[in-house]
Amino acid sequence: MKEIVGIDLGTTNSVIAYVDMGRPRVIPADGDARIPSVVGVSEEGKLLVGRPARNQYIIRPESTVKSVKRLMGSEQRVIMAGKEYTPSQISAMILGRLRDIAQAHLGDRPQKAVITVPAYFADAARQETREAGELAGLDVVRIINEPTASALAYGLNREDEQRVLVYDLGGGTFDVSIVEIASGVIEVIATSGDNHLGGDDFDQRIVDYVAGEFLKEHGVDLRRDARALARLIRAAEAAKIELSDHPFAAIREEFIAAKDGKPLNLGIEVSRAKFEELIGDLLDRTTRLLDKTLADASMKPSDIDRILLVGGSTRIPAVSEILEARMGKEPSSEVNPDECVALGAAVQAAIIAGEEVDAVLVDVTAFSLGISAIGEVGGMVVPNAYSTIIKRNTVIPTSKAEVYTTVRDNQDEVEIEVYQGENPIASGNAFLGKFMLKGIKPAPAGEPKIIVKFEYDLDGMVQVSAVEKETGKEQRMTISNVRDKVPEKAENTAILAVIDKARSIAGGVEDEEERAALLSLADDIEAALDQDDMDAVAELEAELIDALYEFEEE
Amino acid sequence: MGFINDLAAKFTFRPGRGRKEQNGLLAEELAALAKKIERLAREQYKANILAEQSISMIHEQRAGLREEIRAGAIRELAMGLAGDLLPIIDGILACLDFAGENESLRAGLRSVLDRAEVALARYGITPIEALGGKFNPSLHNAVEVVEVSDLPPEIVLKEITRGYRLGEAVIRYSEVAVSKSQTGTVWPGME
Known part of the structure; x- marks a missing residue:
């Protein structure tokens, strides 16, 4: 029986997770990992939690409560269907639904829970969260901070001293925190946030832009018609998601409105660049809060060892780019950003229960994938720059695309050379293959748009395609077993692992001569690697592996 | 050995x-x-x-x-x-x-x-069945409310986007316009 679960009780959505045979996992509800944090009462007096409650909001706003988390710790009460409730009573209804979801999945009702709260929650709000759990029939064994939970999901409690920045941009709220990890203890040392900034705002920017363009063209404001607006909101959200992986998103809604009895169709393309322009000021708000948090912690960007991305809106590429530019290091997003906090709560729950917990299981690309293109390296324009399309540590399967152009007037073909690795010069990486895209429509240099797309599946197969946007001319190639084609230097990873093992075993060897022999072999291989003497490395590695095998046999 | x-x-x-x-x-x-x-x-x-x-x-x-x-x-x-x-x-x-x-x-x-x-x-x-039936929040998402005098409240008047199920699970809720009684109108059962 699973006794303790972990719960992310969010402002917009909530998630429940547990540790199953050492692996943290989210418990889905009707195919979705998250349930909306909305509670309502139907016309028949039935309690509704999650999506059904959200569905009735517009008809019965007086019988529906959203975002109750914003009221936790305050003296405010909410009125729902004519009755007064405390925020913890409403939260208890959400927790009760999550508990039922867990029971349906696990077979038994969970008895205890670890629940997360924002780092800025004062005692009163934490106490109310605990009470909510108890009202829901759960023994709340721990209340932990959301950034702490995120660090746990990444297994950082097992690391040495680290300072970690957690950037949490969700559907409706933004929080940025700095946590310090030392001797397995995770402590939040600074935090800032904006309770009214998130993905919903990004959707609205697309809605307003598209509606504005349509108004200019047809003189009809789609936002004035509930039906058209509903379709537009849905299309805007889909476009936002599409732009995370592709440089353009087409929004097409046929017969969306009418003028003078004639139907009007919506057909517009939003580029990633345009989207980033539309949300630029919103992202600036997050970076100002980031700077404030660093200042509060008396830290510089270089003091931060790692950056974690949490919340679905961090999937927007511009978020990673501005963080990397500002902090000087790539942020981590291997753990599903929508589930990260709940998974971390589950890890804490397992630790309290004395269970073994492994890392969150994620299948990621070990190396970046990209193409050779003219670009800037170290401030100089070079013909052979490496343009990354899929960054390393991207969760697979994945599909990413970037847009390129020609360098000469009337250039009618481009060669796509595919590489794998991290060297900023393309030829410094492992070459995977190449193909030509011919028949590009004659145009001045810089005008044609060539979209290069990489589709990477779980079997290590990569489909690379190049499409000229205007004509639709396409060429593609398939690279199989990408995982076997490691960059030459990356093979050293395996040798280094053998060296590490030798040193670790040597530490436990009592016989001085034997210990010295093992360590000496390990040192010799390292020296040979430094000198790039791969013949010597191969010979010494074989000797070391034989020696290690004998030790293990004993 | x-x-x-x-x-x-x-x-x-x-x-x-x-x-x-x-x-x-x-x-x-x-x-x-x-x-x-x-x-x-x-x-x-x-x-x-x-x-x-x-x-x-x-x-x-x-x-x-x-x-x-x-x-x-x-x-x-x-x-x-x-x-x-x-x-x-x-x-x-x-x-x-x-x-x-x-x-x-x-x-x-x-x-x-x-x-x-x-x-x-x-x-x-x-x-998902919607048009003309009673609004069901487990299947329908209300995106518009229309005041009417000749119908009880919470009847689906328009299907804005058709909803679908995969087996028993909803994969897309129907987006619907729903009736709301004009102020002062009382229907049987509302008292």
Whole structure:
């Protein structure tokens, strides 16, 4: 029986997770990992939690409560269907639904829970969260901070001293925190946030832009018609998601409105660049809060060892780019950003229960994938720059695309050379293959748009395609077993692992001569690697592996 | 095996040791060996039983896992199909609204729509009933409220976006316009 679960009780959505045979996992509800944090009462007096409650909001706003988390710790009460409730009573209804979801999945009702709260929650709000759990029939064994939970999901409690920045941009709220990890203890040392900034705002920017363009063209404001607006909101959200992986998103809604009895169709393309322009000021708000948090912690960007991305809106590429530019290091997003906090709560729950917990299981690309293109390296324009399309540590399967152009007037073909690795010069990486895209429509240099797309599946197969946007001319190639084609230097990873093992075993060897022999072999291989003497490395590695095998046999 | 070498070393003939003494030592060593072999045999037997049980458990788990993977693959395929086809169906439905009195156009569009929905049904995807019925928040998402005087409250007046189910699970809620009684109107049951 699973006794303790972990719960992310969010402002917009909530998630429940547990540790199953050492692996943290989210418990889905009707195919979705998250349930909306909305509670309502139907016309028949039935309690509704999650999506059904959200569905009735517009008809019965007086019988529906959203975002109750914003009221936790305050003296405010909410009125729902004519009755007064405390925020913890409403939260208890959400927790009760999550508990039922867990029971349906696990077979038994969970008895205890670890629940997360924002780092800025004062005692009163934490106490109310605990009470909510108890009202829901759960023994709340721990209340932990959301950034702490995120660090746990990444297994950082097992690391040495680290300072970690957690950037949490969700559907409706933004929080940025700095946590310090030392001797397995995770402590939040600074935090800032904006309770009214998130993905919903990004959707609205697309809605307003598209509606504005349509108004200019047809003189009809789609936002004035509930039906058209509903379709537009849905299309805007889909476009936002599409732009995370592709440089353009087409929004097409046929017969969306009418003028003078004639139907009007919506057909517009939003580029990633345009989207980033539309949300630029919103992202600036997050970076100002980031700077404030660093200042509060008396830290510089270089003091931060790692950056974690949490919340679905961090999937927007511009978020990673501005963080990397500002902090000087790539942020981590291997753990599903929508589930990260709940998974971390589950890890804490397992630790309290004395269970073994492994890392969150994620299948990621070990190396970046990209193409050779003219670009800037170290401030100089070079013909052979490496343009990354899929960054390393991207969760697979994945599909990413970037847009390129020609360098000469009337250039009618481009060669796509595919590489794998991290060297900023393309030829410094492992070459995977190449193909030509011919028949590009004659145009001045810089005008044609060539979209290069990489589709990477779980079997290590990569489909690379190049499409000229205007004509639709396409060429593609398939690279199989990408995982076997490691960059030459990356093979050293395996040798280094053998060296590490030798040193670790040597530490436990009592016989001085034997210990010295093992360590000496390990040192010799390292020296040979430094000198790039791969013949010597191969010979010494074989000797070391034989020696290690004998030790293990004993 | 180290202990055999030890044994051989013990029983190499050495001058000064009598045959009787050596036979005695041999008997003792053999008895000890026999005990050791018995113990090892028992342990091996236990390990075999454990292995059999594990294999049986693995077979059961594999069968369950196979079914889970199969169901998951079907669901993924159905969801992919729904993702591609539903926006097309939305376009056809939107066009129907503008077909007006043109009966042959309406008939043609309905025929295309039927064919699309039959294709979806093969994968277990069926439309959610909405129009004219009672609003059900478990199936419908209200996006518009219309005040009316001639209908009870919470009746679906318009289907803005058709909803669909995969089996029993909702994969897309119907987006609907719902009636709201004009202020002052009381319907039976509302008192």
